[in-house]
Amino acid sequence: MTVLSTNASDENITAIHIQAVIFDLDGTLLDTxxxxxxxxxxxxxxxxxxxxxxxxxxxxxxxxxxxxxxxxxxxxxxxxxxxxxxxxxxxxxxxxxxxxxxxxxxxxxxxxxxxxxxxxxxxxxxxxxxxxxxxxxxxxxVEACPGATDLVKSLALLKLPLAIATSSRLASVQKKRRRHEDMFQSFQFIVTGDDPNVKCGKPAPDIFLEAAKRLGFHPSNCLVFEDSLLGAQSAKSAGCRVVAVPDRRMEKEVFNNVADEVLTSMHEFTGKKWGLSLDSAKMIK
Known part of the structure; x- marks a missing residue:
């Protein structure tokens, strides 16, 4: 188990141990x-x-x-x-x-x-x-979203368990991943919208609760990357911490009361707010 301490200088986040990371797929990892x-x-x-x-x-x-x-x-x-x-x-x-x-x-x-x-x-x-x-x-x-592949690889190097939680059905995910196996091999679990354990779709918490369960961690110790407001609401209602990377056309203000951090792209993620020893400027190439 990897336990990472928080950044003590960040007064907005206290006593958080990020132990696993969950990604949305469409619009977050892949530019679909x-x-x-x-x-x-x-x-x-x-x-x-x-x-x-x-x-x-x-x-x-x-x-x-x-x-x-x-x-x-x-x-x-x-x-x-x-x-x-x-x-x-x-x-x-x-x-x-x-x-x-x-x-x-x-x-x-x-x-x-x-x-x-x-x-x-x-x-x-x-x-x-x-x-x-x-x-x-x-x-x-389909191409990967800017910074997605590097971020996934960097988190994997930190030995963080990783999962995908997507509203897409399994058959669709299998098609989308074909060109990106180098990224997908870092994920231990992929929970899809047609999974029998996901009774209700986003913004219900079901899919993130299931992803956290499979990873073996409490949702409060899971960091979620999402591009949609419904997805962010879903992750937050599950009890996860949320990093939003919204569509460029979306007003970022709508995430103010939902996401813990809002980025323009995943290139901006440094991990410092979460106590992760990650520097986006030195990501693996």
Missing amino acids: ESLSCLAVIDSFELSNLRIPPEKRNELKSRGDLLPWELKRLILGLRGSEWIPIVLGYAQQNWGVDMELDWREGWQSRCRFADVEEEARKDVVAKFWRAWEKRLNDLCEQ
Whole structure:
């Protein structure tokens, strides 16, 4: 067991022993977010849903990125949770024609007859399969986030147990990791969104509680790296310490009452706040 003392000069952190580190995957370790946006957009056509040409051209002119007002709502969610949000947004803002009403507040307007509930599940499942297939194809191109590989290797050299806690399903993770085995081999455990022990997705604490359990440490002794607000809330509600590395478009202020430290990139992480003998300027190359 590795026990690391805190930096006594940091008055905000006292008596903390960081014994393990847990990373989110998408947008934290791997730069999948732009690929994920393109996969979402392409999944409409793959699911026989048509984005009007003028809206599709507008999205293309913006680099095939989802509007931030939408993207910020779905960061960190599982497919079963973010797909209805995306469908509702597309229906309301892009004029995508659909048989079912997915616009905001649709739950209160529906009685959830068995037939309609099954129809909604079928739509979500079809879109989810299309998105995962398209993203898996694109993930041949995925790059590591700035500083991620070096940070993981440096923490591994300190003999810190490492885990990944991701909302992605296992099959998707296996595709994404192919180009990055040098980084993934440092992790003892990977807990995915479809793990049977993860009953509720982020921002519920389930996935981080499970990751801490597998690592063999109390959550309060685990340091979590997250890029999304929902993920940070999930880790904090599990009792973990949180380092946020948010999307460049996200206002960092939203993490003020959630994260213990907020960085622009993982290159900035020195470990000093946590008593780790790590200098980001001397990371392993």
